[in-house]
Amino acid sequence: MDHTDPVLPSVNSSYLPPLYDQQSSTEDEEDDDISPSATLLPKASSAPLAVRYSPEDSYNLVYFTFFLMGIGSLLPWNFFITAKQYWLYKLSNSTDQNESSSVGDYFESYLSIASAVPSVLCLVLNYFLVNRLSPKVRILSSLVVMLLVFGVTTVLVEVDVSEYTTEFFTGTLVSVAVVSGASNIFCGSVFGISGYFPMRISQALISGQAMGGTLTALASIVSLAVAKDVTTNALFYFLTADFFILLCIISFLLLPKYAYSRHYMLAATCVSPGTLGEEQSPAGGIPPLQPIIKKAWVLGLCVFYVFFISISVFPSVSSGIQSVNTDGGSPWATTYFVPLTSFLLYNVADFSGRLVTAWVQTPGPTSRVLPVLVLCRSVLVPLLMFCNYQPRDHLHTVLFPHDVYPVVFNCLLGLSNGYLGTLPMIYGPKVVPRELAEATGVVMSFFLTLGLAVGSAFSVLIVHSI
Incomplete structure (x- = not known):
């Protein structure tokens, strides 16, 4: 082994914000503690940064690994909220019909609250663990917890x-809380x-999250068409989730074996104590929050508000919108309208919006x-x-x-959520010093989850107001 210092990672040169260097140079002159070369945003250069010192992502294996982990990060939540007919079936067998009706009418709102609150707490915990536990430990432990809970489900x-019925309802909310907390630690760590x-x-990674919702909606529709029995439908449905979580565990274990990922994670060791291969970080300090907020607070608020609006109406309001032709008794109106219009169309549009950011990245981070x-x-x-x-x-007015x-x-809700939610998420870790990239990713995930938490509470008010 030679002792040559590893080369700092380059970044994707497909995005070069207009006049960003002129704007950032003024800011950096004011910030003596942050040099112009400290951030991960692309800088103007005569040669593309993407081709400097970086190996190729052979067969796009690393890209598809992160895409798959994006699917896995939101898959549990998507499977819980999309299996509406299953939950209504389980809860409708109560001897107290008034209680079961009340629970059924507001079940999505209860799920949203049970998911959002522990998610925020776990992301705060994740921030404090950035320099105490390696990403490998945090990611694998959260995936194992998710797999165990889904196995019980x-x-x-x-x-x-x-x-x-009451015990089952309570247990379901507890399962949602545990899975949501674990999936947010997983998502924040991976991001x-x-x-x-x-x-x-x-x-x-972010596009994979939207694809997770799309796959969930497709699985729901296919199971509705193939399995006429609700329990058989749900069994097929949750086994699919078990399979994807297991696939995420295997793909993450293979990630350090790729030269492309080793190159960037090796470079990260120069500036950050946490790496994929470390079992424990030698430095146990908490990452400084002030420089992260100073550089990324506007982007964080954008992420917060995008997801606050989305979760306020999806799925609590959108899944309650019925076809005006319900009285006709057609399968489209009675069976497939909500799965198609509320879940599938939203998730396909969300995925499309996130996918577009691979080619179009405007407005820029300072716009x-x-x-x-x-x-x-x-x-x-x-x-x-x-x-x-x-x-x-x-x-009463429609x-x-x-x-x-x-x-x-x-x-429109899904497309704007995908595009406007992805841009600030990918900008955030690029506008801070290199050593704060991982911590900033966790902070951006915190803003996202905080938006979901506040939006979930607001969705209850919206549903009751209608």
Whole structure:
């Protein structure tokens, strides 16, 4: 082994923010503690940064590994919220029909709250563990917890809980809380280490999250079409989730074997104590928060508000919008309308929006247009509220009675969520000093999850107000 210092990682040169160097140079003159070369944002150069000192990602193995882990990071949540018919079936067997009806009407809101609160707490914990436990330990332990909980959920599909509906409901919420906490530690840790890689890797991770929702919606529709029995449907459904979580464990264990990932993680050891191969970080300090917030607070607020608006109406409001042709009794109106319009279309649009960021990365990280576009999404909340949501106890007026309206609104919600949610997420770790890239990834994930938590609470108010 020679003692040549490893080369610092380059970044994807496909994005070069307009006039960013002129803007950042002024900021960096004011910040004596951060040099212009400290961040991971691409700089103007006569040669593309992507071709300097970096090995090729053979067969795109690293890209697809992060894409798969993106799928796994949100797969548990997606499977819990999409299996609506299964939960209603389990909860409808209660001897107290009034109680089961109340639980069924607001079940998505209960799930959102049970998911969001522990998610925020676990992401705070994850930030403190950045320099105490290696990403490998955090990622593998969270995946194992997710697999165990989903294994128990799969077994309970075949168990009769009609005499214990309240206990089953409570246990379900506890399972959602545990899985959400574990998946957020997993997601924050994976997004943190992706900050050391070129932007294409962060984009792969975020696109994979949207694909997870798409696969979940497809699995739900296929199981509805193939398995007529609700329990058989749910068994197939949750076994699919078990398989993907196991696949994530295997793919992550293979990640350090690729030359492309070894190159960037080796370079990261020069500036950060946490690496893929370390079992424990020698430096146990907490990453400084002030320089991260100073550089990335606007991007963090953009992420927060994007997901706050999305979770306010999806799935609690969007899944309650029924076809106006329900009385006709057609399978489209009675069986497939909600899975297709609320879940599949939203997730396909979300995936498309995230995928576009691989080629189009505008507005840039310092643009004032980005926060304006994020705020404009607020209009989607009343638009969905005044579709044919049922039951309606307070807002009796339906301004958009045709089935095409929720289709268009859900597509706009998903597309804008994917594009405007991805841009600040991939910008965040690039605008801070290199040694803070992983911690910034965790902070950006915290803003995302905080948006989901506040949006979940707000969704309850929206549903009750309708």
